[in-house]
Amino acid sequence: xxxxxxxxxxxxxxxxxxxxxxxxxxxxxxxxxxxxxxxxxxxxxxxxxxxxxxxxxxxxxxxxxxxxxxxxxxxxxxxxxxxxxxxxxxxxxxxxxxxxxxxxxxxxxxxxxxxxxxxxxxxxxxxxxxxxxxxxxxxxxxxxxxxxxxxxxxxxxxxxxxxxxxxxxxxxxxxxxxxxxxxxxxxxxxxxxxxxxxxxxxxxxxxxxxxxxxxxxxxxxxxxxxxxxxxxxxxxxxxxxxxxxxxxxxxxxxxxxxxxxxxxxxxxxxxxxxxxxxxxxxxxxxxxxxxxxxxxxxxxxxxxxxxxxxxxxxxxxxxxxxxxxxxxxxxxxxxxxxxxxxxxxxxxxxxxxxxxxxxxxxxxxxxxxxxxxxxxxxxxxxxxxxxxxxxxxxxxxxxxxxxxxxxxxxxxxxxxxxxxxxxxxxxxxxxxxxxxxxxxxxxxxxxxxxxxxxxxxxxxxxxxxxxxxxx
Numbered sequence: 001x002x003x004x005x006x007x008x009x010x011x012x013x014x015x016x017x018x019x020x021x022x023x024x025x026x027x028x029x030x031x032x033x034x035x036x037x038x039x040x041x042x043x044x045x046x047x048x049x050x051x052x053x054x055x056x057x058x059x060x061x062x063x064x065x066x067x068x069x070x071x072x073x074x075x076x077x078x079x080x081x082x083x084x085x086x087x088x089x090x091x092x093x094x095x096x097x098x099x100x101x102x103x104x105x106x107x108x109x110x111x112x113x114x115x116x117x118x119x120x121x122x123x124x125x126x127x128x129x130x131x132x133x134x135x136x137x138x139x140x141x142x143x144x145x146x147x148x149x150x151x152x153x154x155x156x157x158x159x160x161x162x163x164x165x166x167x168x169x170x171x172x173x174x175x176x177x178x179x180x181x182x183x184x185x186x187x188x189x190x191x192x193x194x195x196x197x198x199x200x201x202x203x204x205x206x207x208x209x210x211x212x213x214x215x216x217x218x219x220x221x222x223x224x225x226x227x228x229x230x231x232x233x234x235x236x237x238x239x240x241x242x243x244x245x246x247x248x249x250x251x252x253x254x255x256x257x258x259x260x261x262x263x264x265x266x267x268x269x270x271x272x273x274x275x276x277x278x279x280x281x282x283x284x285x286x287x288x289x290x291x292x293x294x295x296x297x298x299x300x301x302x303x304x305x306x307x308x309x310x311x312x313x314x315x316x317x318x319x320x321x322x323x324x325x326x327x328x329x330x331x332x333x334x335x336x337x338x339x340x341x342x343x344x345x346x347x348x349x350x351x352x353x354x355x356x357x358x359x360x361x362x363x364x365x366x367x368x369x370x371x372x373x374x375x376x377x378x379x380x381x382x383x384x385x386x387x388x389x390x391x392x393x394x395x396x397x398x399x400x401x402x403x404x405x406x407x408x409x410x411x412x413x414x415x416x417x418x419x420x421x422x423x424x425x426x427x428x429x430x431x432x433x434x435x436x437x438x439x440x441x442x443x444x445x446x447x448x449x450x451x452x453x454x455x456x457x458x459x460x461x462x463x464x465x466x467x468x469x470x471x
Contacts, residue, residue: 011096012096012097014094015095017092018061018064018088019061020088027069027072029084030309032309032355035310035364040122040153042121043150043152043167044111044118044403045390047148049397049398050145050397051139051147051149053095053139060170066169067169068086069134070091070157071135073087073130075128082128095138098117098140101142101145102142107236107237107460108460111402119151134157137151138150138151149393158309159311160312164388167393169182171393171394174395182307183308188307190352192352200350204351206369207367207369208373209358230436231410231433233465235430236463237460242426247263250333268291271414276324278437284321287321288316289316289317289335290369290382291314293312294312295343297343298344298348300345376412380413384416386416387418390418391420413432414429415429441464
């Protein structure tokens with residue numbers, strides 16, 4: 001159960017929430033877990049009504065019994081590999097009050113500036129073999145009513161989909177509803193490589209083994225860019241009606257071909273075309289789209305649906321800048337769809353075998369996704385979260401009216417999120433772009449280009465958020 005560990009002020013209390021049911025298991029991380037690194041991923045949810053902190057801690061304690069890794073601690077094994085010791089050391093839970101009322105957040109007024117006030121951060125450099133929580137909660141009660149829930153989770157434990165599965169399970173536990181417990185056996189990931197291990201490729205089209213020291217140089221470039229505020233966030237909302245018109249236009253381009261694309265394919269293709277035009281690279285330049293995907297759907301049933309960890313892969317469809325500008329939306333959307341379809345079972349198995357071989361050779365720490373390296377050059381990365389249950393997290397006082405994340409430090413990264421109940425069926429798009437392009441994007445023609453499929457009275461403006469996440 002929750003037990004207070006410190007009292008920092010009259011309005012700020014810190015608790016350690018435990019399941020009171022330590023398994024003692026030591027779960028070794030998979031190659032996909034270790035590939036991510038030890039960074040934490042933050043998420044914030046804004047509620048109109050005030051949440052009950054004591055009840056939240058009680059339901060969290062019960063949920064942790066099914067997710068023992070979340071309340072465990074990161075350890076280094078004798079062979080150098082990392083594991084999570086499920087010793088129930090606990091989750092940090094801070095409850096505090098703000099002196100200001102709840103802002104009217106939304107796509108026209110994001111929470112990115114000052115968002116860190118709603119989060120409880122930890123130092124990832126003091127994670128392994130320290131008493132450092134893998135998950136933190138900060139509950140902030142706003143003046144006059146309403147609460148903000150801020151979470152951070154170590155990415156080596158769970159990817160975005162698994163992260164939300166934990167939060168959704170907690171929400172259901174809080175309301176007395178049933179849910180399926182997760183599977184933690186990382187052996188299913190290692191087993192993916194077995195059928196192809198003997199013929200494993202020495203390289204991968206989607207991962208780069210950097211030269212010694214080059215990964216640190218790349219990370220340094222990101223940090224320096226963040227400090228220099230070279231990237232800014234642009235947020236805009238696409239309504240359900242606008243997306244329907246966009247998909248109809250894309251399908252009209254494909255008439256007579258027998259091909260089909262989804263709404264998300266159409267939106268992704270549209271964003272690729274518009275951002276490609278914004279980059280204004282020479283006609284012969286290669287333009288790539290980095291598509292992140294959950295590989296459980298492509299692994300031929302080899303990875304159980306309840307597996308809880310990191311299961312993200314990527315593909316990179318490409319065409320020349322001239323083609324991207326000139327081809328109709330339907331054809332670009334089909335390139336997107338084909339890019340996702342390239343995630344075959346064979347591809348996932350070969351990729352896992354490659355990563356395992358690099359781990360055994362001691363080079364896994366030097367690997368980066370090629371699309372990440374190329375974000376400064378020819379790649380726009382799309383992370384589509386539109387099917388994640390951001391706006392279903394009900395902790396007894398209704399669902400959130402807004403969800404937000406800190407500004408992203410690297411350019412040409414796009415997050416596609418769902419919309420809340422009052423705008424159901426739409427998409428909120430968060431885009432990190434070079435700050436030097438802000439003046440250009442403030443011009444009306446660019447708003448019109450992003451929203452060329454909207455009725456004139458329903459065009460959502462481009463909102464400019466924080467230049468970077470505050471430190």
